[in-house]
Amino acid sequence: MNHISKLAPISNNVKLFNEWIFLLLITTILFLASCTSAPDQMAAAPAPALPVITISQSSQQTFVDYPASIQGATDLEIRPQIAGTIDRVLVNEGQLVNKGQLLFQISELPFRAQLNTAKASLHAAQASVLNAQLEIDKLTPLVQAKVVSVFQLQTAKTAHQIALANVEQAKSNVNSAQINLNYTQIKAPISGYIGRLPKKQGSLVGPTDVESLTQLSDVHEVHVYFSLAETDFIDFNAKYQGNSVADRIKHLPAVSLVLADQTIYPSQGKIDMIDGQFDKTTGAITLRASFANGQGLLRSGNTGKVRLSLEHSDILLVPQASTIEIQDKVFVFAVGKDNKISKQPIKVLGTSGTNYLVEDGLKSGDQIVSKGFESLKEGDLIQPEKAKTVTAYNASNK
Numbered sequence: 001m002n003h004i005s006k007l008a009p010i011s012n013n014v015k016l017f018n019e020w021i022f023l024l025l026i027t028t029i030l031f032l033a034s035c036t037s038a039p040d041q042m043a044a045a046p047a048p049a050l051p052v053i054t055i056s057q058s059s060q061q062t063f064v065d066y067p068a069s070i071q072g073a074t075d076l077e078i079r080p081q082i083a084g085t086i087d088r089v090l091v092n093e094g095q096l097v098n099k100g101q102l103l104f105q106i107s108e109l110p111f112r113a114q115l116n117t118a119k120a121s122l123h124a125a126q127a128s129v130l131n132a133q134l135e136i137d138k139l140t141p142l143v144q145a146k147v148v149s150v151f152q153l154q155t156a157k158t159a160h161q162i163a164l165a166n167v168e169q170a171k172s173n174v175n176s177a178q179i180n181l182n183y184t185q186i187k188a189p190i191s192g193y194i195g196r197l198p199k200k201q202g203s204l205v206g207p208t209d210v211e212s213l214t215q216l217s218d219v220h221e222v223h224v225y226f227s228l229a230e231t232d233f234i235d236f237n238a239k240y241q242g243n244s245v246a247d248r249i250k251h252l253p254a255v256s257l258v259l260a261d262q263t264i265y266p267s268q269g270k271i272d273m274i275d276g277q278f279d280k281t282t283g284a285i286t287l288r289a290s291f292a293n294g295q296g297l298l299r300s301g302n303t304g305k306v307r308l309s310l311e312h313s314d315i316l317l318v319p320q321a322s323t324i325e326i327q328d329k330v331f332v333f334a335v336g337k338d339n340k341i342s343k344q345p346i347k348v349l350g351t352s353g354t355n356y357l358v359e360d361g362l363k364s365g366d367q368i369v370s371k372g373f374e375s376l377k378e379g380d381l382i383q384p385e386k387a388k389t390v391t392a393y394n395a396s397n398k
Contacts, residue, residue, distance in 0.1 A: 051370045052335055052384040053322065055362050057314045060352045063307050065258060068226040068289075070302035072217035074190055079213060080106060081183040083206035086199060093197050096296075097188045097216070104186040104213060106205070111184055115177035122170035129167055132160035192218035193299065217300045222293045224257060224269060226306040227284035239310070245274055255289050258305040265304070267292050310350075316358040318346065322370045323356065330356070333369040333376055341369065341380045 084106040091103050135156040142148045195215035199205055205213065228236060242248030249271060257265035269291035278285045289306055291298070323330050323346070334344040346361030362368075369382065376382070 047339070047381040047383050048372070049383040049385055050372045052367045052382075053319070053370045055316055055318065055358075055364060055366045055368065057364045058317055059311070059313045060315050060317065060355075060357060062310050062312060062350045062352050062357065063256075064310060065305040065307050066226040066228070068224045068257070068304050068306045070298055070300065070304060071223050071225065072192065072219040072300040073221045073223060073290075074192065074218040075300050076189060076192075076216045077212040078103065078186065078188075078216055079207065079209070080104075080186060080205045081207060082106065082111070082180050084110070084184065084204070086201055086203050086205060089197060089199075089201055091194050091197075091214075093194055093214075095194045097191065097194060099188055099191045101188045102185055103188055103194070104199075106184040106186070108181055108184040111177065111181040115174065115181050118170065118173040118177040122167065122174050125163065125166040125170040128163040129160065132156065132163040136160055186213065188216060190216060190218045191220075192216045193296075219293050219296060219299055222291050222298045222300075222302075224289045224291060224304070224306055225286055226289070227279075227282065227286050229284050230278065233285050249274065253309055255309075256307040257289075257291055258307050260303055264307075265291065265298070269306075312349070312357060315349070316362055316364065317352065317355040318358050318362070318368070319370065320351070320354050320356055322368055322373075324373070332362070333373040334362070335367040335369060335382065335384060339381055339384060341373075341376050341378065341382060343378055344368075 086104055087107045088105040089103075090105065091097055091101075097103065136153065139148060139153040139156050143150055143153045193216070195217065197214050198211055199213050237248070240248050240252055242251055252271045254268040254270060256268055259265055269289040271287055271289045273288035275286040287306075318332060323332050325331075329345055330348055331343050331345050334342050336342060344361055346356070347359045349357040349359040351357065367384065369376065
């Protein structure tokens with residue numbers, strides 16, 4: 001009995017030890033199970049819901065701007081034809097004048113004196129003609145009566161011819177003096193706006209002066225000159241067909257003028273001239289567009305940009321906000337059939353409003369993530385929201 005009583009505590013200790021081992025094993029199993037289920041729970045997280053748009057084809061109009069210089073239909077330098085002193089300046093700077101209006105008056109006193117002298121010489125020459133005629137009339141009957149020789153009569157007739165020539169020369173001198181006198185009045189050859197007036201009353205002026213009296217610009221219509229590079233000109237000819245330059249010009253669309261403050265000139269213009277050759281220095285060819293300027297808003301020397309419109313039929317549009325640019329390349333996040341994401345490069349042809357015109361990389365019907373794609377990676381899954389077409393975005397941006 002004593003032996004059996006001694007073995008009872010040992011049996012109890014073994015039992016407790018086995019229970020402890022069992023509890024430790026269960027805890028270990030539960031811990032390992034929790035560790036292995038965590039990735040499964042993370043993998044089972046729902047895919048993010050992101051807005052998706054459907055790419056469709058559309059006809060769009062884009063614009064290309066070219067730097068331009070503006071000139072009046074006629075720009076003239078007003079210069080004196082004679083040397084003299086300005087008596088009066090009859091216009092103000094910037095004034096609108098009409099054709100034939102008096103602008104400057106040069107002192108006419110020396111030229112009027114020259115005219116009077118030329119007239120006096122003419123009267124003297126005319127008197128010489130009368131005197132020579134009288135001599136002929138006197139000698140003619142005497143020659144017939146053989147009182148004087150024929151030689152004397154011929155000499156008188158020669159003197160008469162010389163007197164007539166002197167009259168013609170005197171008349172020419174009168175006309176020249178009259179022209180010089182008329183040149184003392186400098187009138188506007190065309191209607192237009194007066195420029196700066198560097199010469200004032202009392203200034204001595206002449207035809208050989210480096211500086212003109214003023215400039216006169218007829219700007220009821222202005223000519224806007226711009227240039228196309230050789231590649232642009234080739235593309236220009238490809239878009240606008242014609243059998244000749246004149247025929248091609250007839251079919252060119254109207255162009256707009258962007259002013260220096262980026263506003264659009266209210267009237268559209270028409271390209272009416274293409275230069276005959278390229279500039280060897282710049283490698284560009286000059287074109288001219290004419291714009292009506294009835295209100296006088298434009299002046300010679302203005303600058304701006306000529307805006308040409310280009311029509312694109314069946315072009316794909318992608319909102320710029322739905323793209324990302326990496327190392328000068330533009331990407332979109334395309335949505336596959338299984339809603340997996342792929343980063344797709346696209347080739348951009350140009351812009352229209354806030355949209356890119358896509359030349360390559362997408363096709364009509366493709367879907368892309370419109371926003372919220374910053375954390376997406378290649379192969380990620382998403383839940384597409386109700387799809388919209390890119391044309392709806394385009395209409396809202398116009």
